[in-house]
Amino acid sequence: AQTVTQSQPEMSVQEAETVTLSCTYDTSENNYYLFWYKQPPSRQMILVIRQEAYKQQNATENRFSVNFQKAAKSFSLKISDSQLGDTAMYFCAFMSYDMRFGAGTRLTVKP
Amino acid sequence: NAGVTQTPKFRVLKTGQSMTLLCAQDMNHEYMYWYRQDPGMGLRLIHYSVGEGTTAKGEVPDGYNVSRLKKQNFLLGLESAAPSQTSVYFCASSIGHYTEAFFGQGTRLTVV
Numbered sequence: 001a002q003t004v005t006q007s008q009p010e011m012s013v014q015e016a017e018t019v020t021l022s023c024t025y026d027t028s029e030n031n032y033y034l035f036w037y038k039q040p041p042s043r044q045m046i047l048v049i050r051q052e053a054y055k056q057q058n059a060t061e062n063r064f065s066v067n068f069q070k071a072a073k074s075f076s077l078k079i080s081d082s083q084l085g086d087t088a089m090y091f092c093a094f095m096s097y098d099m100r101f102g103a104g105t106r107l108t109v110k111p
Numbered sequence: 112n113a114g115v116t117q118t119p120k121f122r123v124l125k126t127g128q129s130m131t132l133l134c135a136q137d138m139n140h141e142y143m144y145w146y147r148q149d150p151g152m153g154l155r156l157i158h159y160s161v162g163e164g165t166t167a168k169g170e171v172p173d174g175y176n177v178s179r180l181k182k183q184n185f186l187l188g189l190e191s192a193a194p195s196q197t198s199v200y201f202c203a204s205s206i207g208h209y210t211e212a213f214f215g216q217g218t219r220l221t222v223v
Binding site: 004006009031032033035043044045047050052091093095096097098099100101102103104 | 151159169201212
């Protein structure tokens with residue numbers, strides 16, 4: 001079974017700075033997708049960014065980018081120019097035949 | 112376009128009672144999922160469905176049953192609720208494999 005590990009339960013960053021959240025996964029599959037979801041206090045799950053495993057190029061979405069290392073099974077999220085609204089829980093997710101999540105990282109952006 | 116709707120949003124049950132959580136999606140998605148979210152444990156997959164009439168077990172299926180009689184609905188049942196089932200439950204749907212999942216707003220269930 002696939003497993004997803006987020007080793008940083010909590011992180012904090014100063015507004016306008018850059019922060020990187022870590023995620024590793026374990027799988028024997030070759031085709032899969034990886035996602036980062038954001039969960040603010042409203043509890044809504046919001047897709048931040050996605051990465052197809054067959055693509056070597058790292059995905060970017062405005063201030064959000066990933067560092068996808070397929071051989072190392074690593075999928076980190078970089079948030080640039082952090083904003084107060086980025087304060088939330090962030091979940092890494094792996095999808096092949098089903099979708100599995102990591103335990104989450106609570107990110108606090110400080111003014 | 113409502114997306115994914117969960118009913119109810121809050122519920123308190125007594126130990127041993129039963130209940131059904133309803134998930135409805137209007138996006139014609141084939142895949143639907145039920146997760147539970149507990150502090151420090153992220154979202155854990157309970158059951159999922161890859162199409163009408165099909166269901167499969169996830170990571171933590173014990174104590175839950177599901178049904179997908181109609182493509183747009185995915186029901187999660189608790190036959191005899193236990194305090195360990197106190198959690199926030201999320202339903203999600205996706206077009207298929209390898210596509211993003213869309214989530215409902217969650218149901219906070221407390222079993223006393």
